Amino acid sequence: MKKKLSMMLAMIIAAGTVSACSGGSNKPENSSGGQTSQKPAQTEGTGQAGAEEPLKFSMSITTSGNAHVEQSPDINKDKWVLELEKRTNTDIELTTIPLKDFDSKMSIMFASSSIPDVVQNVGGATDKSMAGSVQAGVFMPLDDLLKEHAPNIMKNVTQAAWDEVSYDGKIYGIPNWLSNPSRRATFIRKDLLDKTGLPLPKTPEEFLDVIRAFKKLGVENPYQLRMDFKYADLFFGPYDALGYQFMQQGDEIVPKFFDVENMTNALTMYKTMYDEGLIPKDFATLNVSTYGESINGGKAGMWTSNAAGLLDFRTKIKAVDPNAQVEIIPSPVGPDGLSGYGLYSSVITSLYINKNVPEEKAIRIIKMLDWMLTDEAKMFFTFGIEGENYTIDNGKVNYKAPTNSEQEAEQGFRGMLGFISDATINRMRMELLEGGQDVLDALDQTLAKEGVGGIIFIPDLETFQKYPDLASKRPDQAPKIIVDHMVKMIYGNEDIADWPKVIEEYRKKGGNEIIKEATERFNNQDGVVSQESRKQ
Structure with missing residues (x-):
């Protein structure tokens, strides 16, 4: 934290x-x-x-x-x-x-x-x-x-x-x-979008089509992914599958990756991007420095970052491509009207x-x-x-x-x-x-309408210290054990259909204790913050 x-x-x-x-x-x-x-x-x-x-x-x-x-x-x-x-x-x-x-x-x-x-x-x-x-x-x-x-x-x-x-x-x-805890935004090379002839995407499927079109234009990294899915959860948000948030499922408070359908939908999108060469093949080991170098070097078509970085991106990318146009656009809207990224505290x-x-x-x-x-x-x-x-x-x-x-x-x-x-x-x-007004407009008009909430605990659950590999890391990272399986499924080393087995493994390795503590604290309203998602 x-x-x-x-x-x-x-x-x-x-x-x-x-x-x-x-x-x-x-x-x-x-x-x-x-x-x-x-x-x-x-x-x-x-x-x-x-x-x-x-x-x-x-x-x-x-x-x-x-x-x-x-x-x-x-x-x-x-x-x-x-x-x-x-x-x-x-x-x-x-x-x-x-x-x-x-x-x-x-x-x-x-x-x-x-x-x-x-x-x-x-x-x-x-x-x-x-x-x-x-x-x-x-x-x-x-x-x-x-x-x-x-x-x-x-x-x-x-x-x-x-x-x-x-x-x-x-x-x-x-x-x-923070009056607006929705801080992360979806960035796009608007000049490249114009070249594709496609309209501004709205749904996850439309975003995937734009990313595919970037590939046809010869963009090296149509969507800039990086290790641990940090600043790269474009599709986990709209499917309400952010692995660092909790939700209520029956009588228990569980991590959101317990929703098998939502996780399957999100992982399928990422695997499709990997199979079609729309994300870096080495994304699982791609660190923040390489991530930034790719974007600032004009090699990415779409990426996720904090809205406050818009002007810096424009300056650095224009230095290598004077025709570049960098904009913040509304994030993909999922089937339940969710869009954007996890809300901050x-x-x-x-x-x-x-x-x-x-x-x-x-x-x-x-x-x-x-x-x-x-x-x-x-x-x-x-x-x-x-x-x-x-x-x-x-x-x-x-x-x-x-x-x-x-x-x-x-x-x-x-x-x-x-x-x-x-x-x-x-x-x-x-x-x-x-260009400062563009940043303010992004915060006031775009990000004010998106952002995915969930149940969070302040301070963190004590069982996280006992089971560090099972601990989520707000605001942007699922537990290590979950990230490892996500990567294996995207690379094709495990079947996405086996996600229920991942949940079972999580429970057996200490997840049941985490869920028990989370449920007790939620029922007692002990250090619980319930953030409401913003729906389109």
Whole structure:
């Protein structure tokens, strides 16, 4: 799960973390949706002379794999931390936790007697890294304080996100959330589609026909598949056969690969592509680097990736083929109206306030976090300091965008300091980029209508640790034992008709224990998130 979140964090840092624009006569047009312009830590002002004393508190945060953070000799003296403190009238003692060691470092922290006033987690309230701290009463419930002092947060955070930061009916965390957990998209070389003369495909069969037509055009990899079916589950989604999700079958909660008919239909599509040379023959060992090289080298006709990568794909592919046209299209719609890929969790990171923090101090912390959703804050986290990082001319932002990796990491860290935001996409920056509106349209119009949900458990099932080869890996990988059989069937070494035998093997090797735990937790509603699929 941490690997998934690491990938998501890296992607979000690259794409940005804040949405909406600023208002006012010397600001860009207001698109904040009526955010309350409440100032943090005091009734009026943000640290001017005569205001309250700066709010002092300690806080642990993840580095999110950001180089600017991890290479800093003292993050508390960082320019952007100091600027944040100035704007919020705060004095924050930050402690950073490397993402690669996050779970173990969090466990050590909770085992000690030194827990900061505010703790940032990667994930929700009951995630593994929280080490049962919420259940043990380490943090205070926030329902009443949020309702009274955080109008922007209460207005904007989705119910799905609240569910993931709650325990026993009470809110304990304040999330950095995804308003749209459908992030993966189907990409196509539109110039190649035009050459085929075929219309935009809709059903799995029509998609297969387009992929076949790409083969006739001489495209090396008509559909770009890669190992473990990661970012390659084009047909598992529409047939509701995503092997990392759970569903209810009779009185049991079982993995979705228990649906023999759906798995048979999906596997048949992949075997057809393999037999007809529509996917790489070595897909079972094809790693992410080779996958990317093929796409960026103009060798693929269709592929799956995060929507935020559209502009990068366009730039790299046009460099080798100036006539290339890369677009995001609606994913294939299955017989039951399902389309798209697995939905992500709705929470990226979340903040928790130590129960020992005095109430008045907790109120000021919450007010500061609520300020992060105002137009003023969004301008700061997105663009930096006016006159230094950007100017505004006739209501338009002129932003000095990063020109190297160091500057990109610094920009990413500034965005990370916006601890509370809709992390789906940085709309303000995206709107400034050529083609940026295409990315926003893909998220708002295409991906908003697709995405396959299921039953997920947070934290993961404990039996996954006992049977790692039987453990699913959200958000994109079925258990190893299942992937191995899928590959063998596509290569023709096993018969797809024998899928019931695979299910039987899964049960015998420990699957029954996994199913028993999943069913018990579902019945007790213990760390269960039920995501609804979006049907066409």
